[in-house]
Structure formats: structure tokens, C-alpha cells
Amino acid sequence: MIAALDNIERKDVDLEGLFSESHVGEVIEQLDRELVGLAPVKQRVREIAAFLLVSRARAQLGIESEMPSMHMCFTGNPGTGKTTVAARMADILQRLGCIRKNTLVTVTRDDLVGQYIGHTAPKTREVLKRAMGGVLFIDEAYYLYRPENERDYGQESIEILLQAMENNRNDLVVILAGYKDRMDTFFRANAGIRSRIAHHIEFPDFTQDELLQIAELMVAGMHYRFDDESRKTMRRYIEHRIQQPNFANARSIRNALDRARLRQANRLFARAMNGERTSSEALTLIDAEDLLPSRVFQNATT
Amino acid sequence: MRITQGTFSFLPDLTDDQIRAQINYALNQGWAISLEYTDDPHPRNTYWEMWGLPMFDVRDAAGVMYELYACRKMHPNEYIRVNAFDATRGFETVRLSFLVNRPKEEPEFRLVRSEGPGRSIRYSLQTVFPGERGLS
Numbered sequence: 001m002i003a004a005l006d007n008i009e010r011k012d013v014d015l016e017g018l019f020s021e022s023h024v025g026e027v028i029e030q031l032d033r034e035l036v037g038l039a040p041v042k043q044r045v046r047e048i049a050a051f052l053l054v055s056r057a058r059a060q061l062g063i064e065s066e067m068p069s070m071h072m073c074f075t076g077n078p079g080t081g082k083t084t085v086a087a088r089m090a091d092i093l094q095r096l097g098c099i100r101k102n103t104l105v106t107v108t109r110d111d112l113v114g115q116y117i118g119h120t121a122p123k124t125r126e127v128l129k130r131a132m133g134g135v136l137f138i139d140e141a142y143y144l145y146r147p148e149n150e151r152d153y154g155q156e157s158i159e160i161l162l163q164a165m166e167n168n169r170n171d172l173v174v175i176l177a178g179y180k181d182r183m184d185t186f187f188r189a190n191a192g193i194r195s196r197i198a199h200h201i202e203f204p205d206f207t208q209d210e211l212l213q214i215a216e217l218m219v220a221g222m223h224y225r226f227d228d229e230s231r232k233t234m235r236r237y238i239e240h241r242i243q244q245p246n247f248a249n250a251r252s253i254r255n256a257l258d259r260a261r262l263r264q265a266n267r268l269f270a271r272a273m274n275g276e277r278t279s280s281e282a283l284t285l286i287d288a289e290d291l292l293p294s295r296v297f298q299n300a301t302t
Numbered sequence: 303m304r305i306t307q308g309t310f311s312f313l314p315d316l317t318d319d320q321i322r323a324q325i326n327y328a329l330n331q332g333w334a335i336s337l338e339y340t341d342d343p344h345p346r347n348t349y350w351e352m353w354g355l356p357m358f359d360v361r362d363a364a365g366v367m368y369e370l371y372a373c374r375k376m377h378p379n380e381y382i383r384v385n386a387f388d389a390t391r392g393f394e395t396v397r398l399s400f401l402v403n404r405p406k407e408e409p410e411f412r413l414v415r416s417e418g419p420g421r422s423i424r425y426s427l428q429t430v431f432p433g434e435r436g437l438s
Contacts, residue, residue, distance in 0.1 A: 101362050129369060135364025171364035 013057040037210040052096040074177040078205025079249030099120040103134030109143040112157045120153040141176035142186040145195040235290040263290040308399040325363040328386035339382045379405040407432040
């Protein structure tokens with residue numbers, strides 16, 4: 001081993017050149033800009049990017065090293081951005097030369113598991129074939145394994161996946177996603193799959209400030225805006241909503257905003273019926289009035 | 303007898319890397335790849351068995367190679383060919399077709415003479431599989 005290392009040409013590599021050449025910086029910057037919070041996730045993405053760049057530099061000097069396994073598992077509560085990051089991952093990995101095509105095939109249990117004997121294997125293979133050269137994203141991966149049903153075909157699908165993850169490591173990156181507790185059960189039952197995934201990334205819940213920031217981004221993305229009053233209301237909304245059951249982080253915020261848009265349209269319409277003129281500012285403004293009728297405030301004690 | 307059918311058939315057999323490169327070329331042209339196999343390479347045998355459906359939604363050669371390896375495993379001693387279908391209006395046909403697998407011992411052809419109406423003579427080719435040779 002040491003002798004082999006001695007044979008390597010002594011010369012410097014231009015890591016920075018490689019970095020700017022790959023345009024990874026732009027993707028990471030975009031990730032930073034468009035995704036609020038998620039510090040551990042961004043950290044991990046940066047590490048992976050750096051690692052892949054270093055591997056590439058090593059390859060240029062002729063240091064043999066096998067392509068690292070890039071399979072990932074995203075765990076986290078609902079609405080913490082797992083799917084969003086997965087979609088970006090395909091872009092990042094392609095720029096780093098880890099995969100050849102910028103394709104993301106998103107599947108769930110239904111696409112992989114068949115309904116009768118002999119149906120599962122071709123179905124899973126079909127999906128694998130489509131994803132080859134890109135990223136295969138399995139959402140709610142824990143559904144693949146149903147411990148309560150011994151004859152469930154999910155197990156068969158998992159075995160084929162495992163095989164492909166091992167044998168086609170250079171052609172395919174598999175990303176599993178799911179809620180933390182259920183994924184833990186899933187991995188406990190399928191130890192083989194856990195060990196074949198190099199990157200376990202946990203998505204933390206958003207803080208209230210981050211949620212407000214997300215709300216702002218979403219509103220801007222839909223070409224609406226808040227004023228001071230409605231921003232305060234939104235903050236109070238988030239405070240209350242977090243304590244209520246079935247809170248789904250960014251997804252709850254999105255739903256709240258969707259409902260606020262409905263109310264806003266209704267409000268403008270009612271006003272127009274009364275003969276008031278509607279200004280362009282009014283069309284884009286989400287008013288505190290649009291947020292206040294929410295169930296969240298009615299149930300709140302304060 | 304070495305069968306020469308399809309593109310590249312007068313060249314030495316393509317290696318897997320060369321096959322992959324050809325498939326990538328076809329995919330970049332927007333053609334759909336399909337695999338077919340047969341044991342009878344008779345020139346008039348146009349309809350080979352299909353190995354699965356044509357892969358209209360595969361975007362990378364790795365997906366095709368995955369199927370090719372599966373097909374070779376199942377039919378190691380038969381002919382396998384890759385077809386690339388161009389759906390562009392005006393073409394709507396196979397644009398590229400080449401062999402990717404052939405049996406270790408290839409069949410030969412025999413010229414068969416038969417008598418037609420009015421004592422006319424007709425000739426046709428008949429495939430002679432290895433091992434059958436003793437019959438003639």
C-alpha cells in the first residue's frame with residue numbers, strides 16, 4: 001500500500017479549479033438561498049460535494065480508489081423538505097460527475113411492489129431500469145416492508161433493490177426517505193439495507209423564525225406579500241399551530257397560505273360587489289384579515 | 303459460419319463498452335432501444351423474440367445494459383440484437399440494429415432445391431443447426 005503511494009507523481013492538484021469548473025458552488029448557493037434552516041443537511045451536502053471533488057482530483061493523479069457509494073437515507077418529520085432536497089440532489093450529483101444524467105425518478109411502494117406472485121420482480125426492475133444513470137428516490141420507503149403480513153411482496157422488492165444498489169453502484173444512486181421512527185423500524189428489519197447506505201441524513205424540525213421565513217419565501221414565490229400587520233398575525237399563527245396536533249412544518253404553512261389566498265380572493269370579491277375599486281396592491285396583499293379566521297386562532301386560548 | 307447481419311457485423315464483435323457507447327449514441331438521438339433474440343438467424347426471419355417491451359423511457363445506457371445482461375444470462379447461446387427505433391415522422395422505423403451476442407457454434411445455411419409446377423426448379427435457404435449437419 002505504502003509502496004503504491006510512493007509511485008504517485010508528486011504534483012499539486014488544482015482543487016479550486018475543479019470546484020469552479022463543476023459549478024457545484026452555484027447549486028450549493030442556490031440551496032442556501034432557497035432552503036431555510038436545515039443546517040445539518042446543508043453541511044452534509046457540502047461534505048459530500050467536497051468528498052466527490054477530492055475523489056476526482058485523486059483520480060486525476062491516478063490514485064486508484066473505488067467510486068464511493070452515494071446511497072442516502074433522509075429521515076425527518078413531515079414537511080421538513082426531504083423531497084425538495086432529493087430533487088436538488090440529482091442536480092448536485094450530476095454536476096459532481098457522480099451520476100451521468102440529471103434524472104430523478106420518484107417512486108413509492110405502489111410503483112415497486114406487485115399485486116400477485118411474479119409481478120414484483122419485473123415491476124421493480126422496470127423502475128430500476130428507468131432510474132439507471134440517475135437518482136432513484138423512494139418516498140415513504142418504510143411502506144416497502146410490512147411486518148404484519150408474512151407473504152407481503154415488499155420483501156422481494158427490497159431484495160432486488162439491494163442487489164441493484166450493490167451491483168450497479170456506479171450507475172445508480174438510491175435515496176430513501178421517510179419518517180424517523182418508521183424508518184428505524186424498517187432498518188431494524190432489514191439490516192442489510194442500512195449498511196449499504198452510506199449517508200444517513202436527518203432533517204430537523206424548523207424553528208418558528210425559520211417557519212416565518214419560509215412563509216415569506218412561499219408568499220413571494222406566489223407573487224403575494226405580507227404587510228406588517230399580517231406578518232405579525234402569521235407569526236402568531238405559527239406559534240399556535242406548532243402546539244396543535246398534526247403539525248407538518250413547511251407543509252402546514254403552505255396549506256395555511258393556500259387557504260389565506262382563498263379568503264383573500266373572497267374578500268376582494270365581496271368588496272368589489274359593494275362597489276369598491278380593487279387596486280393592484282390589494283390584489284397582491286395577504287391581509288391579517290385573511291389569516292385571522294383560521295381555525296387555529298379560534299381554538300387558541302389567548 | 304459467422305453470421306453478418308445488421309450494423310457493424312463485418313467488424314469483430316463489439317465489446318460491452320463499445321455497445322454501451324453505441325446505445326448512448328442512439329439514446330442521444332432520441333431513439334428508443336429494444337432487445338430481441340432468436341436461435342434462427344435465417345435472413346428471412348425478421349421477427350425475433352422480444353426481450354421485454356421496447357424501452358421508451360430509459361435515458362441511460364446502463365438501463366439497457368442491465369436488461370442485456372439479464373437477456374444474455376437467459377439466452378447465452380442465441381443471437382441477441384439491439385434495435386434503435388426512431389419515432390420521428392417520416393422515419394418511424396428502426397435506424398440502427400446490431401448484434402450483441404452470438405452462439406459459440408453458429409448455424410449454417412443449406413441450399414435446398416425443390417421442384418415446382420411445370421418441372422421448374424426453386425431454391426431456398428434452410429438453416430442447419432450445429433449437430434444437425436449429419437443429415438445432409
